Amino acid sequence: MQHDAFIGQVQDRARLDSRGAAESFTRATLETIAERINPDLADDLAAQLPQEIGENVRRVTDQWDPTERFGQDEFVQRVASRAHSDQPQAAYAARVVFELLDEATTGNVMGKVRQGLPDDLREFTLAGSSGDA
Template sequence: MQHDIFIGQVQARGRLDSRGAAESATRATLETLAERLPPDLAEDLAAQLPVEIGEHVRRVTADPTSDHAARFGQGEFVARLSERAYTDEPEAAHLARVVFELLDEATTGGIMTKVRNSLPDDLREFSRAGSSD
């Protein structure tokens, strides 16, 4: 999936009023997800995404001060995302589900299954909402 298509779909499915808001939601979701994943799995995910989108993951994994493979569940995920995206938690949760849905569509080889298997149960189920994975 190309960058413009991915962001356009985030904007449409997220019912956002601008591409900038879609970029922000995508960045915030992927940065937060990257904090939760082991670096090698995060890199595998980034490699399957358009370069501009994968960089949101790589930026976190390359940062030596970042909290790699941090242990947090759905509540903390949504709180971190809300802070990064400058939105309230219900909207952040909705946008994260949209991005996860698109990650399912944009990746192959079971990468999202591996990503979900690395997450705690509550975050795994949250990331699966609306997916066919």
């Protein structure tokens, strides 16, 4: 999937009013994922994404702290803070980004990403984008 198609799908599926908002939620979600997974896995994920999107993962990996653990609530709060949004909209958009990451990657990369997440966050990422924003 190319950059413009990915961002366009985030905008459409998350019902965002601009491409800028879609870019912001994509960046925020990927940076927060990168804080939660090991750098080797983050590199594998970034390598399968369009360069402009993958850079959102790579820029955070050098700051990875293996002792930092957080679940769904903290994940959503970080996405909301980075995207300058409220938490319900951040949760909805982050689920959309996860859905698109599933479609854009191969080789069970997203399965491996989810294996490293706590149960509540793993379930959140599998919830899909159905529901209200």
